[in-house]
Amino acid sequence: MEREIITSKANPLLSRVRKLNSRRSFRREEGAFAAEGPKLLKEALRWGGSLEAVICAPGVPLPELPAHVRLAEVGDSLLNSIADTEHPQGIVFVCKGKALTLPGRFDGKRYLVLDGVQDPGNVGTIWRTADAFGADGLILCNGCADPWNPKTVRATMGAVFRLPVYEGTLEEAAETLSEAGIPLYATALREDTADVRSVPLDGSAVIIGSEGRGVSQQALALCERTVKIPMSPRCESLNAAVAASVVLWEMARND
Numbered sequence: 001m002e003r004e005i006i007t008s009k010a011n012p013l014l015s016r017v018r019k020l021n022s023r024r025s026f027r028r029e030e031g032a033f034a035a036e037g038p039k040l041l042k043e044a045l046r047w048g049g050s051l052e053a054v055i056c057a058p059g060v061p062l063p064e065l066p067a068h069v070r071l072a073e074v075g076d077s078l079l080n081s082i083a084d085t086e087h088p089q090g091i092v093f094v095c096k097g098k099a100l101t102l103p104g105r106f107d108g109k110r111y112l113v114l115d116g117v118q119d120p121g122n123v124g125t126i127w128r129t130a131d132a133f134g135a136d137g138l139i140l141c142n143g144c145a146d147p148w149n150p151k152t153v154r155a156t157m158g159a160v161f162r163l164p165v166y167e168g169t170l171e172e173a174a175e176t177l178s179e180a181g182i183p184l185y186a187t188a189l190r191e192d193t194a195d196v197r198s199v200p201l202d203g204s205a206v207i208i209g210s211e212g213r214g215v216s217q218q219a220l221a222l223c224e225r226t227v228k229i230p231m232s233p234r235c236e237s238l239n240a241a242v243a244a245s246v247v248l249w250e251m252a253r254n255d
Helices: 012-022 024-030 038-046 076-082 120-132 150-156 170-179 217-222 240-253
Strands: 032-036 050-056 070-073 091-096 111-115 137-141 165-167 184-187 205-209 225-228
Touching: 012 024, 012 032, 012 050, 012 076, 012 091, 024 032, 032 038, 032 150, 038 050, 038 091, 050 076, 111 120, 111 170, 111 240, 120 137, 120 150, 120 240, 137 170, 170 184, 170 217, 184 217, 205 240
Parallel strands: 050 070, 111 137, 111 205, 137 165, 184 205, 184 225
Antiparallel strands: 032 091, 050 091
């Protein structure tokens, strides 16, 4: 494959990568995101990620790339100028993102709904865990972190290329789930709250609330019932990613 050499920091491809890393609005306009490292590149190739361009440092070994992918080589300082991390491991690449809009109908049976989870690391970790435990998708509502944020993408450890993620309002998500016959629960405390271990979660969707305020009143009004994760009375709550992991484990255990 022909490899072009880029030496200018102002090169349009490098400028585009910087904008993809720094601006959510630009990622949406382009329908694309940037990622780093050989592991994520291999995951993209393995799971059908729509690669546009690969930018590497001199001497970095690369897997076989599709013929349409643009391949560019840059010096270490230029690579560092477009990377989102201090140590990009010699590779930065650009992928087209999959559609984020809610489907007309859900074909799966197990979903996690994130209600205002704003930390990219948490969203990416939940995405990775949902993939590991066989969930059918992740639904982001109420101003969650951008799924194409570079920190989110890194935290998914490749799940970004495997497990679908959707964005929509809570009302849209609840309606689409209801039309598919999938009950909607939430991790919160109220009169109907049950121990998460006693509720069959296979064939359900569960709402995980934000790091600061938990599940919103809007979400509580839309869900059929609530579940709680038993814990020591000394502890008030769990990190959103940890709570999601427990719920996803229960979903898988009851399947």
